[in-house]
Amino acid sequence: MRAFHVKHFDVVVIGGGHAGAEAAAASARMGARTALVTMSAATIGVMSCNPAIGGLGKGHLVREIDALDGIMGRAADEAGIQFRLLNRRKGPAVQGPRAQADRKIYRHAIQRLLAATAGLTIVEGEVVDLKMGTAGDIEGCVLADGSEISASAVVLTTGTFLNGVIHIGDQRKTGGRVGDAASVRLAERLGAMDLARGRLKTGTPPRLDGRTIDWSKLESQPGDSEPTMFSFLNKAPVQRQVSCGITHTNEKTHDIVRANLSRSAMYGGHIEGVGPRYCPSIEDKVVRFADKTSHQVYLEPEGLDDHTIYPNGISSSLPVEVQEAYVRSIVGLESVEILQPAYAIEYDFFDPRGLRPGLDVENTPGLYFAGQINGTTGYEEAAAQGLVAGSNAAAAALGCDSLRFDRATSYIGVMLDDLIGRGVSEPYRMFTSRAEYRLSLRADNADQRLTQFGMDRGLVKAERKAAFEAKMTALKAGRALLSGQALSPKDLALSGIVVSQDGQRRTAYQVLSIAGVEPAQLDAMVPGWAATPSDIKVQLSYDALYAQYIDRQKNEARGLSQAMAREIPADFAFSEMSGLSAELTAKLQRLRPATLDDAARVEGMTPAALTLILACLKKAERSRVAGA
Amino acid sequence: MDTIFALATARGKAGVAIVRLSGPGAFKAAVSLCGSLPQRRRAALRLLRSDEAVLDQALVLSFDAGQSFTGEDVVEFHLHGSVAVIQAVLKELSHLDGLRLAEPGEFTRRALENGMLDLTQVEGLSDLIEAETEAQRRQALRVLSGAIGQRAEIWRKTLVRIAALIEATIDFADEDVPVDVSPEVSSLMATLLDALRNEVRAARSAERVRAGFEVAIIGQPNVGKSTLLNALAGREAAITSEFAGTTRDVIEVRMDVDGLPVILLDTAGLRETADPVERKGIDLAVRRAEAADLRVYLLESADEAAAITLRPGDLRVVSKADQAKNWEGLSVSGLSGQGIDALLAAISAELGARIPIDGVMTRERHIAAMRSAIEALESAQIEVTGGMQLAEVAAADVRRAIAAMDVLIGRLGVEDFLAEIFSSFCIGK
Structure with missing residues (x-):
């Protein structure tokens, strides 16, 4: 009998994608001895889809990860070759930082950041099984070579590996690693866990050879002249900045797609998984928006020394020759060469309604899921879940309380709550409209919302702590200057700020809250303000801008929330209430909403059912009072 | 879930008195008194017995869950309106397992809980029972039919459309939807505000019809x-x-x-x-x-x-x-x-x-919810007219208006009204 080597860790993270990298980094920052197991250390941090990080909602998530000292924002800044702040002309609450990233630089940056993380070991190997204790708890994992890693918590970030099938036209091949005998054991192990599954699909466009594109015919989209970084620690890009190209599909493109629809995997009936409505394939666009004669296509460079171009907006599952035909019907792409054909991929995910808020699997102590396995799509969504799962796995392994994120203070909380409370019916992507507290949950104040929490929980290291504390001190000083200075309408008129001539004196902070007032306009009126650093000035103007709206929201919410905040006792018997559907009863029993507000967000909840729960709560209270 | 019963008609001597049962055990309990139930929703005469003794000869009606007032299995005994008969039947029912006398308003509460009525319909029912004049009767019937819920649902749909248009410009700014949504948003807002304001104007009089005009x-x-x-x-x-x-x-x-x-x-x-x-x-x-x-x-x-x-x-x-x-x-x-x-x-x-021809906002509560919807929508309108520099603020206002609609039909914030509504019902109504 061979003696197998057993390594001991607190937490083992399986998978080196965006969820796995962030999970491993977070776990190690928390002080847990952490192993990241991957097939190949060189593929850690690979961007497998589009070469960009951030965007609306997604950029917010990256900022929150960064506020908790995660690695995604820093790597994206280092790799960024075109930075754009989306919604620049709207209010700061809905502005989202976005960057084109050089794939290779990004990957290397992630690998370097992980290598520099104390307490983190990278293990190359293939996980073939989980080690389970007699009580059904996790004790580690088993590798293909027979060696074992023992750990009290395992974070699984396996992406699309579960029953992954790649479609190009009518050709299909199994992706992921399901075909490998070894992985079947892991799949069987998970299959035996009584977790509900669903099937999703996603797709990519063909990759193009940039040297065969006629750029002279195309519109160019440069980055912002003053780039906005992801990380609160960075001020400016590192790499040379480039532009993207813009072209459009036309009627000829659409005719080609239409004529070949039956050969598309999607429309030929080969795919059963549900795709994202917000990221339609070119087939979807042509069918569902038949009256549109043209769709925009962004030509995104994949790297500075890489001639691969990612044509964002024309993902497809048509056969290769049809892809060639429709791509070449587009202006500028007439003689383009396809480097890698477009494909659609189908995969299984586990219903996230079976998870708890730390992303741990109910009834399997020590097992955590993060990323696509939970039904989400996107690097940023995956990384944010990785941070949650990794930090919570570490907290559990170290015997600390779990880390909680709620809807009122973070997009991370919104995502967790949506996933666990409602489940997913299409690949879940973040949008700003998912956040009901959007005016407070801004990319610009992610550090003010989360860094102190991260410091308290040991997630934030010295460098960021120092930078954060310095910033908070400066904000406090600036706010004191503004609040201490009262200004009359006359004073303001002298600086060109028009308010109603009501004789009312306003604090400079209130003045800054008026839309359109620039911080510099207060320089002459508020002593000390002119010398305040400009980033602090801008930050205070953002804080001020929404202050009145947020106050009003809070006041109105208070009336509603008195009822909605009503707690539902942990032993509340949903099953004994008549009038609820069996499905809803089962859901409530399982999810155990802590408040009426939580109950309201359970998928399938109706007004009548909510009223019923409230009525039962009141009745229970009455009888308690009567019995007391 | 208990099965409840109560006298549904007024106390005292009368030609007919109705005792109503509702709940999962209603049919079984009724059978133990009257031997067998007639076909659902058909009336038939039965002798009600306690052991061998006859209590009364009654007309018996039964309704299946989902097709009854409460949404549960329901049986009605139409008895001779004698105090002694009523006493005897209620006493007999109270001895059956799993049955208890209904609390005040409990039948209606169950109708609400089972989604047979929304909050405004419960209010309408309460008004109908209290109605003393012809105008009150007509108005209460309109409310009971669910007129407020139907209107609120239409307004809510418009609000959701407005919100979706604004959100599209926010969340998909970088994608293929550069269409200017403000003309549609402005027009939807103007039409909706007109409708809401008209309703509030009519509401004052509708409220008077309910509470009485002061002269x-x-x-x-x-x-x-x-x-x-x-x-x-x-x-x-x-x-x-x-x-x-x-x-x-x-x-x-x-x-x-x-x-x-x-x-x-x-x-x-x-x-x-x-x-x-x-x-x-x-x-x-x-x-x-x-x-x-x-x-x-x-x-x-x-x-x-x-x-x-x-x-x-x-x-x-x-x-x-x-x-x-x-x-x-x-x-x-x-x-x-x-x-x-x-x-x-x-x-x-x-x-x-x-008197509005079709006014349905009969309570201060309704008017307050409508006013807050109007205020929120007006605030959003200012932002939209001003060019939507802060689209997110307009979106927040539209959400407030939606929340006000939800309050109107009892989706949220119903806490204070529940107690009042249910306390205004007597047993068995």
């Missing part, structure tokens, strides 16, 4: 206001005397004027006085008169000027009909009754014209 009788002391009140009411509701200043407090009399619920207010005569008690009475009279829906100003003579400002529709009436020469308006004599019918007709015509 204040005002005028100089000793002009005959209390005499007129008594003549209108047809009874001695107010004390009359030849001494000026007899009435000090405000006297209220409820009456039905051509189907309209009216609360007549008799008030202290308006004059300068040194008497502090009378002074207070006069202040009160002015306040109540100004807040009333209609003022009947009683004049000594046709050329007398009114001591308070009258509004369009208010009635000027000369009090001594026989002395009203050259006066073509209304005149009455409280003592002889002359002109009383004409005055009632004038009051009815004036108030009747104010």
Whole structure:
């Protein structure tokens, strides 16, 4: 009998994608001895889809990860070759930082950041099984070579590996690693866990050879002249900045797609998984928006020394020759060469309604899921879940309380709550409209919302702590200057700020809250303000801008929330209430909403059912009072 | 879940008394009394027995869950309206396992809980049971039919469309939707605001139909206001005397004027006085008169000027009909009754014209929710008209308006109303 080597860790993270990298980094920052197991250390941090990080909602998530000292924002800044702040002309609450990233630089940056993380070991190997204790708890994992890693918590970030099938036209091949005998054991192990599954699909466009594109015919989209970084620690890009190209599909493109629809995997009936409505394939666009004669296509460079171009907006599952035909019907792409054909991929995910808020699997102590396995799509969504799962796995392994994120203070909380409370019916992507507290949950104040929490929980290291504390001190000083200075309408008129001539004196902070007032306009009126650093000035103007709206929201919410905040006792018997559907009863029993507000967000909840729960709560209270 | 039962009709002797059962055990319990149930939704005669003793001969009706008032299995016993029979049947039911007497309003509560009625319909039912006049009956029936919920649902759909348009410009700014949404948003907002404002305007009168229109009788002391009140009411509701200043407090009399619920207010005569008690009475009279829906100003003579400002529709009436020469308006004599019918007709015509044809917002609660929706939408409109620099703020306002709609139909914030609604129902209704 061979003696197998057993390594001991607190937490083992399986998978080196965006969820796995962030999970491993977070776990190690928390002080847990952490192993990241991957097939190949060189593929850690690979961007497998589009070469960009951030965007609306997604950029917010990256900022929150960064506020908790995660690695995604820093790597994206280092790799960024075109930075754009989306919604620049709207209010700061809905502005989202976005960057084109050089794939290779990004990957290397992630690998370097992980290598520099104390307490983190990278293990190359293939996980073939989980080690389970007699009580059904996790004790580690088993590798293909027979060696074992023992750990009290395992974070699984396996992406699309579960029953992954790649479609190009009518050709299909199994992706992921399901075909490998070894992985079947892991799949069987998970299959035996009584977790509900669903099937999703996603797709990519063909990759193009940039040297065969006629750029002279195309519109160019440069980055912002003053780039906005992801990380609160960075001020400016590192790499040379480039532009993207813009072209459009036309009627000829659409005719080609239409004529070949039956050969598309999607429309030929080969795919059963549900795709994202917000990221339609070119087939979807042509069918569902038949009256549109043209769709925009962004030509995104994949790297500075890489001639691969990612044509964002024309993902497809048509056969290769049809892809060639429709791509070449587009202006500028007439003689383009396809480097890698477009494909659609189908995969299984586990219903996230079976998870708890730390992303741990109910009834399997020590097992955590993060990323696509939970039904989400996107690097940023995956990384944010990785941070949650990794930090919570570490907290559990170290015997600390779990880390909680709620809807009122973070997009991370919104995502967790949506996933666990409602489940997913299409690949879940973040949008700003998912956040009901959007005016407070801004990319610009992610550090003010989360860094102190991260410091308290040991997630934030010295460098960021120092930078954060310095910033908070400066904000406090600036706010004191503004609040201490009262200004009359006359004073303001002298600086060109028009308010109603009501004789009312306003604090400079209130003045800054008026839309359109620039911080510099207060320089002459508020002593000390002119010398305040400009980033602090801008930050205070953002804080001020929404202050009145947020106050009003809070006041109105208070009336509603008195009822909605009503707690539902942990032993509340949903099953004994008549009038609820069996499905809803089962859901409530399982999810155990802590408040009426939580109950309201359970998928399938109706007004009548909510009223019923409230009525039962009141009745229970009455009888308690009567019995007391 | 318990099965509940109660007397659904008024207590005391009557031709028929109805005992209603609701809940999962209703059919079984009924069978133990009447042997077998007739076909659902069909009436049949049965003997009700306790052991071998016959309690009564009753008409029995049964309804399946989902097709009954409460949404549960329901049985009705139509008994002979005798106190003794009712007692005997209720007693027999109370001895059955799993059955208990219903709490006040519990049948209706179950209807709400089971989604058979929404909150506004429950309010409508409460109003219908309380209705005393024809206008009240018609209005309550409209509300009970779910008219508020239907309207709120349409408004809510429009609001959701507006929100979606605004959100599209926020969340998909970088994608293929560069279409300018503001024309559609502006037009939807304007139409919706019109509808909401009209509804609020109608609501004031609808609320009056429910609670009663206040009609204040005002005028100089000793002009005959209390005499007129008594003549209108047809009874001695107010004390009359030849001494000026007899009435000090405000006297209220409820009456039905051509189907309209009216609360007549008799008030202290308006004059300068040194008497502090009378002074207070006069202040009160002015306040109540100004807040009333209609003022009947009683004049000594046709050329007398009114001591308070009258509004369009208010009635000027000369009090001594026989002395009203050259006066073509209304005149009455409280003592002889002359002109009383004409005055009632004038009051009815004036108030009747104010009743909205299809007003359904019958409660302060409804109006408050509508007002907050309007306020939020107006705020969003300002942002949209101004070019949507802060689209996210407009979006937040639209969400507030949606929340107000939810409050209206009882989706949220129902806490305070539940207790009140359910406490206004008696057992068995």
